[in-house]
Amino acid sequence: AQSVTQLGSHVSxxxxxxVLLRCNYSSSVPPYLFWYVQYPNQGLQLLLKYTSAAxxxxxxxxxxxxFKKSETSFHLTKPSAHMSDAxxxxxxxxxxxxxxxxxxxxxxxLQVKP
Amino acid sequence: xxxxxxSPRYKIIEKRQSVAFWCNPISGHATLYWYQQILGQGPKLxxxxxxxGVVDDSQLPKDRFSAERLKGVxxxxxxxxxxxxxxxxxxxxxxxxxxxxxxxFFGPGTRLTVL
Numbered sequence: 001a002q003s004v005t006q007l008g009s010h011v012s013x014x015x016x017x018x019v020l021l022r023c024n025y026s027s028s029v030p031p032y033l034f035w036y037v038q039y040p041n042q043g044l045q046l047l048l049k050y051t052s053a054a055x056x057x058x059x060x061x062x063x064x065x066x067f068k069k070s071e072t073s074f075h076l077t078k079p080s081a082h083m084s085d086a087x088x089x090x091x092x093x094x095x096x097x098x099x100x101x102x103x104x105x106x107x108x109x110l111q112v113k114p
Numbered sequence: 115x116x117x118x119x120x121s122p123r124y125k126i127i128e129k130r131q132s133v134a135f136w137c138n139p140i141s142g143h144a145t146l147y148w149y150q151q152i153l154g155q156g157p158k159l160x161x162x163x164x165x166x167g168v169v170d171d172s173q174l175p176k177d178r179f180s181a182e183r184l185k186g187v188x189x190x191x192x193x194x195x196x197x198x199x200x201x202x203x204x205x206x207x208x209x210x211x212x213x214x215x216x217x218x219f220f221g222p223g224t225r226l227t228v229l
Contacts, residue, residue, distance in 0.1 A: 009154075036220075041222070042222055042223075043118070043205055043207075043220030043221050043222045043223055044157070044205070044207075044218075044220040045220070046217050046218075049217070090156050090157070092156070099162060099169050099170050100145065100162075100209065100216060100218075101159055101162065101170055102157075102159065102218065104156030104157050104158070105156050106154070106155055106156050107154075107155070107156050
């Protein structure tokens with residue numbers, strides 16, 4: 001069965017520093033992977049998705065993620081953190097190609113310090 | 115383009131009471147999802163509709179939860195009777211069709227507190 005594990009429930013960085021949020025997946029088939037962001041009191045917004053094309057995926061707001069099959073990872077990065085990046089981030093994998101059901105990780109809260 | 119609409123945004127009830135949530139998906143989106151997000155966890159799919167048919171309700175506690183999408187557009191999710199552990203944010207999402215890569219668009223959610 002497909003699953004994702006997000007390492008670190010809280011990550012704190014200084015404004016302008018590198019952001020690295022970790023996600024490892026488990027999948028018996030080639031996975032489709034997603035990163036979503038959730039701002040306080042809002043729904044989830046798609047940052048980027050991997051659909052077996054390029055392994056380096058660029059998303060919105062300067063975020064990108066690299067699919068590494070050998071490491072079963074799909075870590076999210078941003079070169080320079082901005083205060084507005086403070087939010088909760090979720091990694092997700094498609095559970096079933098027949099239904100498009102998403103399985104989410106536990107989430108990582110990103111804090112950005114001035 | 116209007117996003118996914120949900121109401122109410124907040125609801126506080128006593129245990130054993132009933133509650134209903136409403137969702138209006140993005141126009142033209144055939145697939146509708148209800149997720150439960152407990153504090154500190156990722157969203158968990160409760161039920162998925164394709165038009166007005168149920169695709170997946172394997173994680174819906176059917177003894178107390180029910181959902182419908184009668185005309186294939188908007189949907190309601192009901193809890194009767196509510197338990198303390200039902201306190202969560204209930205998220206509705208929609209997508210154009212069922213597909214591995216179709217983006218799901220999420221509404222703002224309904225925050226339910228059961229006392």
